[in-house]
Amino acid sequence: MPKPFKNSAREIVLKVHAFCEREKANQAPLIRLDQVRARVAAMTGMSEKTMSRITKEGEVAASTSQKLKSRVASNNVGQEAGNxxxxTEEAFSSITPQDWQKQREHVKHLEDKFYERDGCMDNITDKFIIELRNDSSTDSDTSDDAYASDSLESFLSTIITVSKNEINK
Known part of the structure; x- marks a missing residue:
């Protein structure tokens, strides 16, 4: 039974298909065959930078995965679960501290990149303080509906103010 694809995978397949159809209609490659990254980026709708990053991540993952597989396979004992x-435990223990360090550095690099990309949003959202109650005695006579309306207006005003300040930085 074929493996079901997620929507994003389906979109990529459709983009590759459309690219190939354009090449077929053109009766020649749209991008030279020796420009593999550019071709794949155009086919998938990704940037070449993203293609490069994904390729590097795949190479690192494949390298580590291959080390484990080859260490287990070199001692192939059949399908006995205990063996x-x-x-597998021996394979894990045979991975050197340098191998683990390389993986740790790779993960740290990815975390830093994600923080650079998404950290700005964290900094902005951390500035929001949502007060659910106002302890002032002057507001105690207002109805809950009026309070909710005032709180929403105050919250939206705060969002607009913080957003303007962030844009003007």
């Missing part, structure tokens, strides 16, 4: 568990 497979033992060999």
């Amino acid at each position: 497979i568990v033992k060999l």
Whole structure:
């Protein structure tokens, strides 16, 4: 039974198909065959930078995965569960501290990139303080509906003010 695709995978397949159809109609490649990254980026709708990043991540993951697989496979003992568990544990223990350090640095690099990209949003949203109650005695006579309306107006005003301040930085 074929593996079901997520919507994003389906979109990429459709983009690749459309690109290939354009090449077919053109009766020649739209982008030279030796420009692999540019071709894949055009086919998938991704930037070349994103393609490069994904390629590097895949190479690192494949390298680590291959090390584990080859260490287990070199001692192939069939399908005995006890032996497979033992060999897997031995494979993990045979990975050097340098291998783990390389993986740690790769993960740290990815975390830093995600923080650079998404950290700005965290800094903006951390500035919002939502007060659910006003302890002032002058507001105690107002109805809950009036309070909710005032709170919403105050909240929206705060969002607009903070957003303007962030834009003007």
